[in-house]
Amino acid sequence: MSTPQSIVVGGGLAGMSAAIAVAKVGLDTVHLAPKGPPDRRTSALMMPTVQYLQSAGLIGDAAEIGHPLTQIRIIDATGRLVRAPETLFDSVEAGLPAFGWNFSNVKLLERFEAARSRLTNLRTIEQSVTSLDRVSDGWRVELTDGSSIVAPLLVGSDGKKSMVRTAAGFRARENGFTEAALVCDLELGRPLGGASVEFHYPRGPFTLVPAGGSRANLVWIDDRDVLKAAQAAGPEELRQTFIDKSQRLFGDIRLLTPAHMFMLSTLSVDEAGHDGVVLAGEAAHAFPPIGAQGLNLGLRDVADLSAALSGVDPDNAGWAIAASEDYSRRRSADLGRTGGMVDTLFRSLLSGMLPAQAMRAGGLWALKLSPQLRTQAFSVGMGIR
Ligand SMILES: Cc1cc2nc3c(=O)[nH]c(=O)nc-3n(C[C@H](O)[C@H](O)[C@H](O)COP(=O)(O)OP(=O)(O)OC[C@H]3O[C@@H](n4cnc5c(N)ncnc54)[C@H](O)[C@@H]3O)c2cc1C
Known part of the structure; x- marks a missing residue:
């Protein structure tokens, strides 16, 4: 492959799946994926996403690498004046064997890498992009070794701090939070079964996600200084904090991995594609x-990218620009809806305002009492289109 038709930047789960999707529609593709530290997070992927991964040949049997999520249990631990009822959502009610599956990101990436290695029109270069600019026949990206590549189509899947987004002139809105997320793998005295259990505390949820047998993946959202102090206190104190935060419902707790922290923020763009990017x-x-939406949404981006590229004719001038505009149209509603939903949910969880607390508690009461509303909530949460 001398001059590629597309360049995909970023070797995370979105970049890896995007590179495969673009190559699978028949475009000669270069994937720029510098090696980074292992991604210690886990991803709860909803059933439609899992089905997409299977149909795209990215994973086989979900049970080989993941753990089913059959229930979601929400416990209000806020101690507020207006509290929500304990709420249990069961996948049986949605007519499904499970809402989705919980996977380790490392295992997902291994499967994606295997799928990538089978494609002969996809070349991987383990280098970062240092700069990019618009040229007459597409986009020219410069790599860390000083070499450069030009292609008509450029896919920016280079994460939250995306250089592609900035350099290609996308307008983005960003908002940082003082909250962060702490993740860690745990062994519980009493197994979760298939239930993901969320304890809603005033500064964010403390969520235990089933990881097989008596294992659980923890995602604890709280003020970043609280998390830093908990982490600095050492494994024994941290273990005790986890036992207290889980209200001793799951017995003794053992830490299986060190705890890692992730800073939280929101980011949205006005459009997801333009001018061949x-x-x-x-x-x-x-x-x-919260609500396990990030990678689910990222993989829906990739599914829409495939759709926007299917049938393009690279011999037609302007094909990449038309495809980027088509992609932007396809993504617009989903990005707006999902971003808005998570933002509202997060702010209502943290809000100290009585009306917001009442609305959240009222919402959970309504969901608890109305099977019809629960069915609608399942569809929205699972990203059913
Ligand atoms: C604690 C936590 C728990 C989560 N749980 C869930 C969940 O249960 N379900 C869910 O759906 N989502 C979840 N998410 C969200 C999910 O993890 C992310 O949406 C997803 O991992 C993002 O993948 P990405 O490939 O877009 O970005 P990243 O994983 O950040 O990958 C970006 C890649 O781009 C590369 N890169 C950056 N700059 C350059 C450059 N200049 N040149 C070349 N490459 C570059 C980086 O090296 C990196 O490999 C969670 C997030 C957090 C923080």
């Missing part, structure tokens, strides 16, 4: 990890 994954959208 498309943004996918956190380059286009970021929000706090």
Whole structure:
């Protein structure tokens, strides 16, 4: 492959799946994916996303690498004046064997890498992009070794701080939070079964996600100074904090991995594609990890990228610009809806205002009492289109 038809930037889960999708529609593709530290997060992926991964040949049997999520249990631990009822959502009610599956990002990436290695029109270069500019026949990207590549189509899946987004002139709105997320793998005295259990505290949820047997993945959102102090206190104190935060419902707790912290912010763009450039994954959208939406949305970006590229004729001048505009149109409603939903949910969880607390508690009461509303909530939460 001398001059590629597309360049995909970023070796995370969005970039890897985007590179595969673009190559699969038949475009000669270069994937720029510098090696980074292992991604210690896990991803709860909803059933439609899992089905997409299977149909795209990115994973096989979900049970080989993941753990089913059959229930979501929400416990109001805010101690506020207006409290929500304990609420249990069961996938049986949605007529499904599970809402989705929980995967380790490392295992997902391994499967994606295997799928990538089978494509002969996809070349991987383990280098970063240092700059990019518009040239007559597309976009020219410069790499860390000083070499450069030009292609008509450029996919920016280079994460929250995306250089592609900035250099290609996308307008983005960003908002940082003082909250952060702490993640860690745990062994519980009593297994979760298939239930993801969320304890809603005033500064954010403390969520245990099933990871097989008596294992659980923890995602604890709180003020970043509180998390830093908990982390600095050492493993024994941290273990005790986890036992207290889980209200001793799951017995003793053992830490299986060190705790890692992630800063939280929101990011949205006015458009996800223009002038031959498309943004996918956190380059286009970021929000706090509540309701397990981030990667689900990123993989819907990739599914729409495939759709926008299917049938393009690279011999037609302007094909990449038309495809980027088509992609932007396809992504507009989903990005707006999902970003808005997570933002509202997060702010209502943290709000100290009585009306917001009442609305959240009222909403959970309504969901608890109305099967019809629960069915609608399942569809929205699972990203059913
Ligand atoms: C604690 C936590 C829990 C989460 N849980 C869930 C969940 O349960 N379900 C869910 O759907 N989502 C979840 N998410 C969100 C999900 O993890 C992210 O949406 C997803 O991992 C983002 O993938 P990405 O590929 O877009 O970005 P990243 O993983 O950040 O990858 C970006 C890549 O781009 C590369 N890069 C950056 N700059 C350059 C450059 N100049 N040149 C070349 N490459 C570059 C980086 O090296 C990196 O490999 C969670 C997030 C957090 C923080």
